Amino acid sequence: MPERKGQYTVTLSGRPTILGYSAVVGKKEGEGPLGRYFDMVFEDTTLGEKTWEKAESALQREAFTRALNKAGISPSQVNYMFAGDLLNQSIASTFGLREFGVPLMGQFGACSTMAQTLALAAIFVDSGAADICAAITSSHFCAAERQFRFPLEYGGQRPPTSQWTATAAGAVIVGFGGNGVKIADVTVGYITDFGINDTNNMGAAMAPAAAETLNAYLIDTGTRPDDYDLIVTGDLGAIGSELFRELMERKSFQLGANYSDCGMMLYDRSRQDVHAGGSGCGCSASVLCSYILSKMTSGELKNVLFIATGALMSPTSSQQGESIPGIAHLCHLVKTE
């Protein structure tokens, strides 16, 4: 049963289990340091589809299908899919998941979507509203570039603060039973806006939200950063993650070597041209559903805080002079045996 703990956190006393998970990625992500952890690397990032948007849908379909297979579960056993993405009207999810016949609640949390969907899946299972839920998200570099910035053909310059939208999808199946990784607590964040309006510096816009959410969780649970094997943010990148460390320090929480960022883990910045690091819903999703969950399954990591971060702007809001509201959601994952 979900129980409220402190002001912002919900403890899931039944500890719903991750029954299956999968990450599928594009060529560049496959060439990164986590390459061998992914279930599938698509050398051809069109996935044989005619458009980038359809390719992103295919990524989601692939991740969900593989997660189901690994869990030994059929689509008809899944009560709800929680899914979302960065494309206008979430078409990567809608068209990618259309064929499964599973009740769908579309989610929008920008790049925080993996944590938001996982939190919802866990709460639904823990409460008895569902037996089995899926949490699914994706992003695609080429679809995101032409929607948020410029079509690739334009050959636009990218400033050093900019991040690289991951071509990747992740899917998690949540239910009860088995001795897999469990979701112990969830902290849903509120919007934090420090007035940053540089859409090429999203890490800085999201760092304050990540700090608010982690701070809320640590206060609610009475724990400290060094109680965890790994604290990992979604896609703050090089600049955002340094800012995040500073902001946590101001809140009197020192982050040690156990802190990392999915945007820094997905690529090797010294040999891959990604500027400040990775981003996109698929960034934290694919790092969670490959490296993190496999290290937890093997018991190398036992106690992890996964904090996915989102920048809730659109090209329209930026053109109208608005700043970039940030948000971050946290899932506390544990492996007990």
Add this chain to the structure above:
Amino acid sequence: MPERKGQYTVTLSGRPTILGYSAVVGKKEGEGPLGRYFDMVFEDTTLGEKTWEKAESALQREAFTRALNKAGISPSQVNYMFAGDLLNQSIASTFGLREFGVPLMGQFGACSTMAQTLALAAIFVDSGAADICAAITSSHFCAAERQFRFPLEYGGQRPPTSQWTATAAGAVIVGFGGNGVKIADVTVGYITDFGINDTNNMGAAMAPAAAETLNAYLIDTGTRPDDYDLIVTGDLGAIGSELFRELMERKSFQLGANYSDCGMMLYDRSRQDVHAGGSGCGCSASVLCSYILSKMTSGELKNVLFIATGALMSPTSSQQGESIPGIAHLCHLVKTE
């Protein structure tokens, strides 16, 4: 506690209560048959803002603030906001609700958003994951036209099958206690796609989804349409609601005079130029949060099925030749005393 009933339905045994609700609308909606039921009619649909998108944000802010006031609740007492809209990256919600400091889970269900957010709010409260939740959504004719079709300045012709996106927002506060309207059951729908690709005939694209969801609910609960005072779909309009009747008949459920559609209720088609009826997230939201909930509060309606419907396409998916996937979510509302 939420309990699963049949294949698709969740019964909320604690029966969460609607503690407050509010609908605010634009001039045209205020001139319609439900004019006197709205909390506020904005004669100036810019709401004093510089852009249509900011005006839509202001509508959400206004609806949420009024719903809180009517419930006698402060924002700090609200554990979660579930909110969404039709604009790219849901900016009406993000910017409209940014200032409240309430944890936010952004939702995307196109025009089904009012039912989706209400279902989530009710499940969270019933499960103990939250004490108080808010469900909020909006649409704005001028913002929707320029995003989905043409800027108003273009003066495009609208075919008779087209619907009029409502300039409206609705907000509901859900918690326990009091003798208000209660949410008894929830049925979340799956995507239904009959291959319709005419974006000027969304009612036809959504009708099959509404029929699937109502059919699932009736089978799960062993009830029949005439067990309810009112069965109301979201925004099928004149064409979609006739189709919906036919599809239900093929499923051996005859809908009587107790069936209506929010898109048909919001405007007077004989004197207001809305072609096939109203649409948009704000359409079903504003009809629910004015006429329906006030008739339930007074006891004139006691047993209502609210089925909001969504068309999950984007201009990009339509340009790429895709059909329009439909979805519909149902909330069973009761007033017992």
